[in-house]
Each structure stands twice: as structure tokens, then as C-alpha cells.
Amino acid sequence: MRMKIAGIKTDSIVDGPGVRLSIYVQGCSHRCIGCHNPETHDPMGGSDISIEQLLAIIAGSSSIDGVTLSGGEPFEQAAAVAALAEAIKRWGFDLVLFSGYTFEQLLTKSMADSNTCSLLHSGSILVDGPFIMAEQDYNLPYRGSRNQRLIDLPRSLKSGSAVKWSARWSCTVG
Numbered sequence: 001m002r003m004k005i006a007g008i009k010t011d012s013i014v015d016g017p018g019v020r021l022s023i024y025v026q027g028c029s030h031r032c033i034g035c036h037n038p039e040t041h042d043p044m045g046g047s048d049i050s051i052e053q054l055l056a057i058i059a060g061s062s063s064i065d066g067v068t069l070s071g072g073e074p075f076e077q078a079a080a081v082a083a084l085a086e087a088i089k090r091w092g093f094d095l096v097l098f099s100g101y102t103f104e105q106l107l108t109k110s111m112a113d114s115n116t117c118s119l120l121h122s123g124s125i126l127v128d129g130p131f132i133m134a135e136q137d138y139n140l141p142y143r144g145s146r147n148q149r150l151i152d153l154p155r156s157l158k159s160g161s162a163v164k165w166s167a168r169w170s171c172t173v174g
């Protein structure tokens with residue numbers, strides 16, 4: 001299976017917790033005003049790559065804490081991205097997903113689309129919603145506008161409503 005991507009960034013520290021390998025999917029119909037990645041909008045642009053090639057790149061990234069699938073709009077290539085995400089999860093990597101759709105919109109979509117459902121179930125965090133210029137805030141971790149949320153996907157899918165993600169801190173003594 002193949003998909004269109006806009007690019008890959010190694011050692012990203014802005015696309016989720018820790019150090020991540022970020023894959024930017026090509027194509028996005030949201031066209032948010034002020035989008036920082038307008039070159040990712042055209043579904044005919046970017047590069048064509050196989051899931052196997054992407055998995056080989058991930059396998060060669062030994063020092064990462066997780067993988068991020070951003071965009072563009074990952075859910076507009078749901079079949080290929082879901083196949084990639086399933087393999088990433090099977091390998092034990094933490095997976096962050098970005099989408100211009102809200103969690104509620106994706107949940108509704110997932111009822112009629114098994115790929116959307118599968119993709120949601122492979123992620124640990126969803127950064128959801130479009131970028132809204134009037135809500136822009138440079139101080140937010142991993143996102144650009146206040147309407148966008150960090151959603152704890154396993155807990156949200158279990159409860160059927162959005163549960164906000166927060167970093168869990170732990171320490172040991174001795």
C-alpha cells in the first residue's frame with residue numbers, strides 16, 4: 001500500500017511528547033487561514049511512498065520516543081495511514097495523530113468508515129481541530145490555536161467523549 005507525504009522530520013520536539021519521528025501527510029481540504037504548512041494542501045503534490053519504506057525509516061530511528069502523523073490531513077488518506085499506524089502500534093511506538101477534524105467529527109466518521117476507526121484506535125494522543133487565527137497562541141504545547149485540544153485517545157474512545165490528555169509525571173526514590 002502507498003501514500004502521499006509532504007515530508008519527514010527526524011528528532012522533532014514540537015509534535016508531541018519527547019523526541020519524535022514526524023511524518024507529514026500530503027493533502028488537506030480544511031484550508032485553514034494562516035496554516036503554517038500550505039504546501040501540504042494539494043493532494044496531487046508531495047511524494048509517493050510505500051508503507052514498507054516508511055516502516056523501514058521508523059525501524060532505523062532507534063533514539064525516538066514515538067512517531068507523529070501530521071499533515072496535511074492524515075484522515076484524508078485513512079486506509080493507508082491506518083495500515084501504517086497499526087504497524088507502528090504493533091511495534092510498541094507511542095503514536096500522536098494530528099487532524100483538522102474534531103474528535104467528535106472523527107468519531108461520527110468512524111461509525112461508517114473502519115479505517116478511521118482503526119486509525120483512532122492506534123493513537124495515544126489526538127491533536128484535533130482546525131487552526132483558527134483568532135485563537136492563535138504561541139505558548140501552547142504542540143498546537144497553534146486555543147480551540148485545538150490534546151485528546152487522550154484510549155480513554156476518550158472508551159468513554160465515548162473527549163478526555164483531555166495531560167502529561168503524567170512520575171519519580172522514584174532511592
Ligand code: SF4
Pocket residue numbers: 028029030031032035036037038040071072073099100101129130131
Ligand atoms: S488542518 Fe492543519 S494542515 Fe490542514 S489547513 Fe488546517 S492547519 Fe493546515
